[in-house]
Amino acid sequence: MSALPNGVSRNRLVPTATGGNLSTSANATMNGTRSRSTTIAAATPLQDDDPRRSLREATSIAEIRSALSKLHLRETSLTARLDGLLASQADLSRSLGRLDNLRSTLGAQVIAARSVSSTMLSSASDTAGRLSGRVRQLDLEKQRVEDTLKVVEQVAELKACVAGVVGSMGAPQDWEAAAGYVARAAKIPEHIIRGGFAAAVVPTVEIPDAPWVTLENARESLCMLFLREFEKAVSENDGAKITRFFKLFPLIGRADVGLDVYGRYVCQGVASQARAVLREGSNAVGTQQSRKDGFFYANALTKLFEHIARIVEGHGSLVERHYGRKMVKVIERLQMEADVQGGITIDSWSDERGVDRTLTDIKSYPFSFLVQSYLPQQRGVPGISRVNSPALGGGPTSDARNSEDEGVNMKDVDGLMSEIAIMLGKWSLYSRFLAGKCKDPGAPEDAPLTLPDVLINSNLHQKVSNKLINPYNSMATFFFRRSVEKAFQLDEAPSGLSLNMHKSIDSNSPYIMSSVDDVMYIVNTVIKKSLSTAQRDIVGSVIPAIGRVLGSDFVVMMQKKMRDEYYPKPVVHGGFPPEDKIISFIVLINSLDMANEYLARIVSSWLSTPQTDGQPNGHQPQQSLKSSFPFGQDAMFVTNSLNNLNHSFKSKATDLLNSGEEVLYNQVIKPRLRPVLTDTFRDVDYSLTEDEVAELVASSLDTDGQILDDRVIPLLDMDYAREGDSGQLSPVASRFEHGWDALMKPIARLMTPRTFASVLNMTADYLARVLEKRAWSYGSSSGSGGGGVTAYGAIRMERDFLGVVRVVARGENYAIREAFARITQILTVANMEEEEWDEINAEEGDGGMQWLLSEDERRKARNLVRDFPKKKQPIIHLCLQHISVPVHVSSCRRPPAANTPITAETDDPNRPSKWIPLSSPSSSSRSPAFWAVPAPAVVSPRFASNSWMTRPVPSSATSRDPSVRTTSSACSSPSVRPAVSGKRHGRN
The missing domain is CATH 1.10.287 (Helix Hairpins)
Incomplete structure (x- = not known):
């Protein structure tokens, strides 16, 4: 098994x-x-859920019964399924029976269809085949008849043309008719002309030759005749005959011959006119007029190009009408003549102007003045100064410079550059014109032009490159560098500048060196002349050369002046630099800044889109770079070259400018700012409480109310809300403002806005660090603060510090406040309410505020304010006109009237009360600065907004009895700003 x-x-x-x-x-x-x-x-194998398995493995009656019940259920399920199959079998049998019936019916239909096809359609198909065959046969016969008829007609046309040609060339001598018959015969196919039928039918007794022989002989005879007549018309300068016979060449199939003789004709005209122009110039050689005319050869080359352009433009329609697009051949012939005549013109110009000698002199020029700027300055030898300026009389050095200029005459170089620029500009227009004429007609209109091969392979193109473009590049580089050198030799600084604000300045800002104006004028001139040539090779050479000269010579000369001649260093150690050095150094900084701006303006003016309505002040709109440089990507190349020039110079000049600004800040501003800050915070003590401040003020008053000690003045407050003057500063900020204006205003008057803004930013950063350091020092036991400030001192510190920030950031310098963001946050945290501080600490993250302080720094700032034990001190209440002691001393808008009544509530009603005028020693010549009310009430004014609340105060004129209480309405004013107390910090 x-x-x-x-x-x-x-x-x-x-x-x-x-x-x-x-x-x-x-x-x-x-x-x-x-x-x-x-x-x-x-x-x-039996499955685990098989009832038979459970039955076999049953060990008890319950398991056997369970297995039997499952078997019964399975039997019921199988029986139901079998019943369903049996029920559906009857329907299936019926459907199969119907299908058998349909199959038998379809079989009968198939037999009937086959019978119809074999008996009826077969005969029709045979008939259709016979008909289509006969139709095709008839079409073939028809086509053969038509072809035969066409051949007969063509042979008849050929016979007529042959007869017409021979007849027209006979006695009538109708050359147009003969050429017309030849042109008609040329339309007949060659196989018809040379066919046997034509050879048998066309010849006659008068014309026995074969038709093709007769036509070819006629073409040769007519071509020779037209050539003789064309040359005769050229010799007679008969334009009508020239045009007449020029139009006949394409009719006889000799278009190349016609274009050739026409090209010789127009080239003869171009050559004769060019020779005539040069002959006129050679006849005038040696005359004064010829020497004055510096553009003779440029004009001659211009006339050559214009003559060719007129020929192409005027005769192009005629050529295209009779010869098709064969004008390119005429252009090639004209270009060959332009190569000859243009080469003669350029060679004559180069020889007469001595270009090679000038180039040799240029290459050997030493640039002695500029070279000295690269050499280190020797001790005891002064730097390069403006000794060559005409304003200073020149002297021997001027003679040396003149002898140096004898080798290369700048005027001659400029004249040569102008001539080359004109010739290259005309060459560019000529090239653009021919490129448009040779452009593919299928190319899109906005497609960039491409230089045609007829120009690229021409000898004139090579001569233009060697004799014009290369010399211009060398001359332009030399001309610009020599101009920069001469500008520094004749450099002059603006006169009449002073740091004394009481002295007026006659000259106009910006205050810069004259060399900047001269150099930037030359930059614009050279760029303008180079762009007028419309040559990519010149732009690619001259523009980078300008950038190299500006970056090396100009910037190095400015650096040498800033480093060796006008560096603002003090004469003695610990002193300040001389005023003239500071002014000169500022002028150099301004010069670098304005050089950046001038060059950016120049580049922007050439890159901007020209205006159609013209420019103001009579300036003509500049031609767009796209129209001046239409070939390929030349316009984009020129744009990138100008942008690179601006960026490269700006990068180098800005580096030197930033260094100069740092030197000005470190050598001039920072040393003078230290004593200003020292004087600003002199006698300032933020560790005093409110009571201690009042006690010091009271103890410093004499019997007439005068302040005897100036050190008390920084402790007084100012009224920030006085009517008509909402910007009053505190005494500390006022002292800083006085020193700040004395330091910065003279500098701001001389510097440009951008350079002063940069220096101001440096100074603001320094001030922010100093103020932050001072604020932290009050919180350290070793600092000047001695272990913290009081709540009242923190308020005064915030007032003074923010007053300093306000002085620095006033006017259009509001953005400078960002430099003081850290110290502002330190003061904000120090003076924050306890509830607000707890709320900030409870919030997650930064609580919606952009903190510049870390958490440790915020806790440190919060701990600046310390609690001090209370002292029961007598307090004075002062009503101020210009100055107010904070907290216990408030102010009013106006002094009390002389007869202002004072209501006294005392134990002794007979005790008088009166106003005591108080004033500081510095203001003794004016009206009293504030008034004291002796024996005022106990309530502090900081809790009253619209009433005059008073507290006890000692006075030499009245009793110090604290039981006396008086009230007065003299200083009552809704504009009084009540002082704030330490409760702002959650402290008593």
């Missing part, structure tokens, strides 16, 4: 004999089936 793949055994049954016992076979079959079933059951 062999096992099947599904585990069923295959039993081989022994065959029985025929007629044997059927029961034996049946038994054998049944035994085989039973054996197979047993084998399948034995071989097929």
